[in-house]
Amino acid sequence: MVTRRRMLVGTLATTGAGLITGAGLLPALRTDTAQAADGAEAVALPAPFTVKMPQLPVLTPYSTQGGQDAYRVTVKEVTREIIPGVQTKVLTYDGHFPGPIVRARSGRQVTIRHRNALDMPISPHLHGGSVAPENDGGPMDTVAPGAARTYTYPNQQPNATLWFHDHAHHMESEHVYRGLSGAYVLTDETERALPLPSGQYEIPIALRDARFDEFGQLVYQMDDFRGRTTLLANGRPSPYLEVAARKYRFRLLNTSNLRFFKLRLADGGQIVQIGSDGGLLERPFTTDTIKLSPAERADVVIDFSRYPVGTKIVLQNLPGAGATEPGNVLRFDVVRTAPDPSSVPDVLRTLPPVDSLPKPAVERKIVLSMDEDGRAEARGFMDGLQWEPGRIDQTVTFGTSEIWTVTNANQRIPHNFHMHLVQFRVLERGGVPVGPAEAGLKDTVELMAGETVKLHATFDSYRGDYVYHCHLLDHSAMGMMANFRVR
Ligand code: C2O
Ligand code: CU
Ligand code: CU
Secondary structure, eight states: HHHHHHHHHIIIIIIIIIOOOOTTTTHHHHEEEEEETTTOOOOOOOOOOOOOOOOOOOOSSSGGGGGGGEEEEEEEEEEESSTOOEEEEOOOOOTTSOEEOOOOOSEEEEEEEEOOOOSSSSEEETTTTTOGGGGGGGGGSBBOOOOOEEEOOOOOSSSSEEEEOOTTTTTTHHHHTTTEEEEEEEEOHHHTTSSSOOGGGGGEEEEEEEEEESSBBBBBOOOOOTTTTEEEETEEEEEEEEEEEEEEEEEEEOOSOOOOOEEEETTTTOOOEETTTTEEEOOOOOEEEEOOOTTOEEEEEEEEEGGGGTTTEEEEEOOTTTTTTTTTEEEEEEOOOOOOOOOSSSSOOOOOGGGGSOOOOEEEEEEEEEESOOOOOOOOTTTTBBOOOOOEEEOOOTTTTTEEEEEEEEESSSSEESSSSOOOOEETTTTTTOGGGSOOSSSEEEEETEEEEEEHHHHHEOOOOEEEOOSSSSHHHHEEEEEEEOO
């Protein structure tokens, strides 16, 4: 017990107090410590596939007047059941863990008023959204404790599986880890005209990892990719989902800070990918593996009609990042038959071919790196510099297109690359054209150690200052972020 108490106090001193001086978090941990000293049992995770996977709670607008949907959200700390029978402290949008979902339509504006009931600043960011700088949720453009602010999302962009999450600098990684993320599904006429599985057969699934202490509380330590070994699907550890023997559409979101998912059905069964970060692909393709680096999304269709009722199929995460065994993401339990009028058309949308994109006005080279010599306080860099507010690292001319060649200069550490404001096209990876999973519109792109990608983006929507960064959020909090100005 003495050792446990020391360990907890140590954790608070190095991470809790250093990064998030959450006065709200301290008393509860003290109470828990006291309970442990009284001899309480350590909390155990449930056996895999014993907890039901919930649906993401859909936020309801308080007004749909004036051609827009208006929402109100309170950002607050609550306790929620992640492990059965245990109340875990989480940071939430309106009390929801897993984070809620906003369903929006292209051409119809959404506003969200965020009231900050935490004792720390917040900055809600719509990831993948084309929004004005004052609505982007930049790292320094924060909402103070007790304050409120309305964010406006014009939704002048095509269908896409977006998401929103906190971006308050130096706290974004811990805030997101503790729960501040939600889904934002934008649909349009193109998508609605397709006979894809819809309604109860279209299910967003937010994936992430977590580390729990012996009291079932979330442990946050910087760069703790080895410790976060519990996989959560829609906020529950390795849950099961009952499905009918027909086609389903799953919008998979990787909301982890550091974990790269490599998903596969245990029987190697076919998965049809139909979309990625920036919405539908031009054409579906069939695969047995879906890769998602942090913040990436994959829109997939799985046809369970190939399985007899009674079949149970595990969605696994293949070994990597310290794990040697496949992880249990969730299990699909085929429990009934159902009619299926849905289908996956051969053409889902049209996108300009990459060789016909507007000529770039400028080509830039960007290099990501971080200390990998094992030092205690590793630093992250963009082009050798840690992020600094107000320092404009790249200036882009409004209305032009650019090619960014982005390299991960590390020997071992994987990164990825995310730009605010735009959806880009990935022209090449390692000098060759990318595969079908990366052929659509993207806002985040994987960069394994030593890799280089070439991106094409057009900056014709808003002027102003935005950031680009590694979306392994512990890395962006270490400084792997920079600013660009469109003018
Ligand atoms: Cu998910 Cu800077 O964003
Ligand atoms: Cu973003
Ligand atoms: Cu990184």
